[in-house]
Structure formats: C-alpha cells, structure tokens
Amino acid sequence: MNDVLKLEGVTKSFGAYKALDDVSVDFRQGEVHGILGVNGSGKSTLLKCVAGYYVPDSGKASVSGIELPWGSPEAAAKLGIRFIHQDLGLVGEMSVIDNLALGTRYEGRAWVSDRRERRRALQLLQQVGIDVDPSAPVWRLTKTEKTMLAVARAMRNGFSEKDVLLLDEPTASLSSGEVRVLFELLRSLSRRGVAIGFVSHRLREVLEICDRVSVLRNGRCVASRSTEGLSERELIDLLVGAPLSEVYGSNSEPVASPRVLLEARGLRGGALHELDLTLHEGEVLGIAGLDGSGRELVSRLLVGADAWESGSIVLNGKTFERLHPDITVQNKVAYVPADRKSQSLLPGFSLRENLTLAKIGTRRKGWLSLRDERRDSAHWLDRVHVDQRNVELPISLLSGGNQQRVVIARWLRFGARVMVLDEPTQGVDVAGRSAIYDSLADASRAGTGLIIVSTDSEELVSVCDRVLVLFDGRVALDLDRDALLAGGTAVLDRAILSGVPEAEGVTGEY
C-alpha cells in the first residue's frame, strides 16, 4: 500500500506547552487509520496542522510525494485532503442542498436550478447511503444523518485514490449503533482507495474498523501500529502509559453520614440515559466521561437549564419532576457554566453588577444603595483574591481566571448550598486555577456540596472526594478518594476510556 499523506517530525508549541512533539504518522491508500489519545494528548492539534489551521513549529508533510505547505487550507484541499471538523460545519437553518454547496459550490454557476441541485444532492446522498429529503432543513436530520451529510459534502467532487479524508471526533455525539453506520461508510470509502484518518475515543469500535492506530500521549506519538492482535487492554496501556498494577480501593465507609443536599434519580435526557447521584454536605463530587458519554449534559440537567425526559431531582427534601434555573437558585443551588462569555457573565457590565446578580439588594428594602453594593462587592472580591479595587470596571477586562472567581464569588455571596460547576478552570492559567480551587475548598469546608464536571483528569483527581465516571450515558463507575489517591489519573483515564474497572481489587459498586 502506498503512503498518501506522510507527516514527519511535526512539532507545535503553544507558549511553553508542547502540544505536539516530533510526531510522525503516515496515512495509506485504502486504509482506515485511527488516531487515539486522552484529552490534551494533541490529536486534534495534529489534524488542525494538516488542515492548515495551525502552522507547526517544525516538521514536514507531503501528499503522494508533493510537499504540503503549512498553514494553507486551500493547498490542503487542492492536494486532496478533506477535513470534517467535530461540529461538522453544517448550517442548521439551511437545506440539505444548500449545505452540500457550502464551502464548495452549486452545480450551476450563473443560475442555480433547483431541479439540477436536487438531482445532484440525491446522487450524493445515495453515495453515502442516507435517505433524506434534500430540501429539508438540516436541523431536522438525526445526528447520524448529519455526520453522513458532512461526509457527502467532503466527497462532493468525487474521490480518487490520492484523497485523504480526515475526521476529528466524528463519533463524539453518536451512540454505539450510530457509530457503526458511520464506520460502514468509512469502510466502503476506504475500499475505493481513499485514505481515512480519524480521531476517536471509542476504543472498541476503533479496534473493529481501523487497520492501524497511532496513539498520542502528551504530544508524542507512542505507537503507530497495525490493529491486528491488539487488545483493548493493550490499547489502554498505550493511551494511559504505565501499565497499572497497583491494587486500589479499600472501600472505607464514610465516617459519619452527612446530610444529602441533592439527589438525581434516573435522570434521562439526550445522550444521558440514566443518571443517579447523591451529593452530600461538604462533598466534592466529580463527573468524568468522554464526549458523548452524557457528561456534557449533566450540569445543565441538574440545574434545570435544559429539560430532561424522565427521572427526578430531589432538593431540600422536595422532589422535582422538572426544574428551571430560577427554582434551583431558590433552592440554593448555583450553576457555574463552562462557557463564561455567553452563559455566566454579563460581559459589558461591571464587576459589581456581575458579582451581585444572584442576590441583588442591600440593607434597606426598597432602595438599592450603590454605595453599599460597592462596599459589599469589594469585600467579596477580596474573599476570592481578585486583586482589583475598582468594582466599576467592566468584567470583560479581567483575565479568564479572575472572571471565573467573580462568578464563584457571586454564588458564595448568595450563600449557595450546592454548586454545580462545568469545566471550572477551562481557559484559566495555573495561578488562577489554584486560587479557584482555594475558593472552592473554602466553600466545601463550610458545608457546600460541589459537583465538578470536567474533562481534566488531573483536576478531578486532585480536588474530588469521589468521581463518577460516565460511559454510554450511564454511571459506569464510582471512584472514591482512596481509589483516586492510589491510582491517580491513570485509574481515572482508564475508567473514562473503557467504562470498566480493569485492575484487580477494585471495589466500586458496579
């Protein structure tokens, strides 16, 4: 088999952080090549370098012997590299026909004929094997259909044996059955000679479909080998490093049984099939899982930001069949969303207004005193160590870490009994992180229960008393403090990837 796309010694740093370190991978004609790695291992960065989004610091790439210039999406496209981004790049409001033409072109140049476009669209859709109405808006399609549509668009101009199709986590939001349909399509494309490379988390399926896998760890390519004879267990060892032999988990009973603050019972919605969890007073509960495991939905469902399909939540002894954020807030449950810019901050507003949003009001009823509010805000900024005296400063001028601390201060001041935090340190530098953890630790010591949803295993291991690992929409594992201490991030990463405890002596409940 011929090498089509060859990457040699690709290195890419972001500041002091080396995202890719001398990575060499080749993609061969008619082969399906999986690129694997835990979060932050550099796999998406690698694809983005090839696609021309990032310019590597060093390294070479060539397509069928022709050198690929870095940083040029056009050149990559010209050389036959097709790229499907994680979000698929579809416009939901537009029709299938229009989406097929996005980024490429319509059949007609001067005159777009509905009939001709429709015929062509049907032809393309047939190629990828989906049966949808070409005039339907894309938002009506299922997730699988959307993914297939993105493939159809990438392959719109036909394909040859020199083409490479690269997919960045195309399976993240698909269920196992849906993944299979997509993989069949990829298989059939590869049989026709296309080289396929894709990033995925799904070990079982990857082993099934891929001819070869390359495993990235901390920016280095630690293996690039055939899948023949490769077991899931070995694959995990490659992904996580150091094979795990320690016995962990002594299953120590909690000393006292503290009060239950929040309980989810059989919560179901979207990719989350069933979530049961109990949060105790002063407990820090972590939620981990792959993209698509339901992890992303947990926080929004718990605070009622999105409606769930079935199940219930118990707050303060009251059972709720549905919730809205104003009700959860009334019950002293706070929400710190991952997306600060659009979901937690009032970007053009002052520090003061951002800080007091959850509990506006000063001593006197009927008169909101700005002077009191300023004094109070300064006090709270101090408590979370935001070194800024001017409370009238627009919050958008602060660093990400300081912004997050203001949001946390908002809820501490409000007197939250439960805080649900989604990726609390995303985009926050190291110093900012430790300050956030300090504030959270203070809150937890005061009895506040914390739920931290995170993709950062190190974060979960270092701050949580207990971590629930989600897999395929269910809680697959409940790792307690002892297990986390004994096994570190390796244990957690393993559990996240496979959904089962692998070492001996595990005493989880499942």
Place this chain on the structure above:
Amino acid sequence: MRWGAEKLELHRFSGLYILGLFILIFALWIPDTFLHVSTLRNIVTSQSITGVLAVGLVCAMAAGAFDLSFAQAAGTGSILAAILTTSFHMNVVLTVVIVIAYGAVVGLVNSLLVNWIGLSSIVTTLGTSSVLLAIDEKLTNENYIAGIPRSFVTAINGTILGIPEVFVIMVAVVLLGWYLLVHTPQGRRMYATGHASEAARLAGVRTSRSILYGFLASGLAAGVAGVMLLAVVGTGDPTAGPSYLLPVFAALFLGSTQVHPGRFNVWGTVIGIFLLGVGVQGLQLAGYSEQWISDLFNGVALLLATGFAVRNGTLSLRR
C-alpha cells in the same frame, strides 16, 4: 477609595455641554425671541409627552423588549380618552384611570405574545401597533374628535405654581423610572435580561418577568402620554401617535451615549430629549419652522451622537 468616575466627565455628560452650547448660540443669534419665558415653557411642554414615552421605552429596551407599539398605543389612548370624555361624558379621574389601564393591557398583550408564544418583540409590537392603529381608525372613522370638555383640558394641561402640569407629570415619571431601573433589584434584573438573557436566566433571573415588566412600563407610559396628548392638542387626532416614534427612539439612543454609556438609561434619555427639544425650538424661532428641518435635525443629531460613541467604543449598537 475612589469608585468609578461619578464626576462630570466630558464624555458621559457631553450632551449637557452641547445643550449649553445650543442655548448660547440661540441666545446670541435670536436673543429677543429665544431668551423668553414662553420659549422655555414651549420646550418643556412639547417635550413632556416625548419624555414620558421615552421613560417607558427605556424600561422596555433595558429588558431587551424592543417596543415599536408605544407611539400608536399613545395615539389610540388619546382617542380613547376623547371618546370617553365626549360620547360617554366621563369625568377626568375615571377617564385617566381607564386610559392608563388600557395602556397596561397593551403592555400585557405584548409580553404575553413574546413570553408565551415566543414571538420576537419587534414582530409582536409591529403587529400590535397595526392593530392599535386599526382600532384608532375604526373609532374615529379617521376624523378628528372635537368638543373635548374644557374641564379635561385644564385639569391636565394647566399649570401648578406657574409650572406646566405636563412637565410635572414628566418629572414624576422620570423619577419613578430612574428609581425602578437603578434603585430596585428588579431594575437590575431587567438590565441583565436585556444584556445577556441566557446568563441572567442561568443565574436565577426570571427573564420572562423582566420582559413583562418592560412592556408593562412602556404600555403604562403610553396610557399616561395618551391622556397628556389629548389635553395638549385639545382635539382627538387619529394621526397623532406615530409622530412620536422617531423622536422618542432618537432621544433613547442619544441617551444611551450619555450618563451610563452603552446602556439605555433614564437621565441620558432626558438629556437627549432636551437637546433635541432646544435645537428644534431654537431653529423654529429663528425662522426655520418647516417640519422637514426638525426632522433633519433629529436625524442628524442621532447619527452624529451614536456614530461618535460607536467609533470611540463607548457604545456598541453595531450588528
């Protein structure tokens, strides 16, 4: 400790300096006619209705409720008042109460359509505005309603201690609007809703309630303005309402460059109203009294003020 700048900073109160400049120019240009008590009274009276409507609109727009129906709501309100006082011979108090209640109903309907059905506020108020115009035209057959009782006109368009009564009403409405928006928690929640609706919702703010209060304020103000309109004009004019739409919006956006730049605010809007009022009145006294000159002045003033504010980054109205 120094808190944000609360002093008379140039850019936050530039409107006041320009207002002073206008007065100076007209005082030098046409001293005999401009420097007269009647001029002041004219400006104050003519801008009072605009002012009341603008305060209502500030509340709605603060909550992100884009209200295009307030002007026609005021116009139809004045027709309603005209009919109540002439055909039904109602007394002043009852008329005022009914027309203000009518304004509240307009606000309620707008907010129901936006909150329950989920229509955009622009589409909603465009629709209700047209419905209100239809009611106005049906009630009047597009004719003026004459014979408004003297008692009604003097009760509303009189003076208190030499101060025009409509101006007193405006001052009261302005103070109320400022209090509600700046010195109550609900006012802050309205601003949060208008600024970042999803973030406000996730912080526990009931955003639909903010929108309800915004439309309610705007509707109530339209009711009050309707009563004032009838008393000031003296006849029921079926076409009077829509002429307030542009000046009020102009004052609102001008106001958003003032006092608290980037935010629709009551005091900035008041500055905007009197800036436009003095300019137009001065030009009229100087002999430029055609309608097109006032409209041109309003339009150019709005574009200049917001244009400058957007350019130097104190305001973002782009999109």
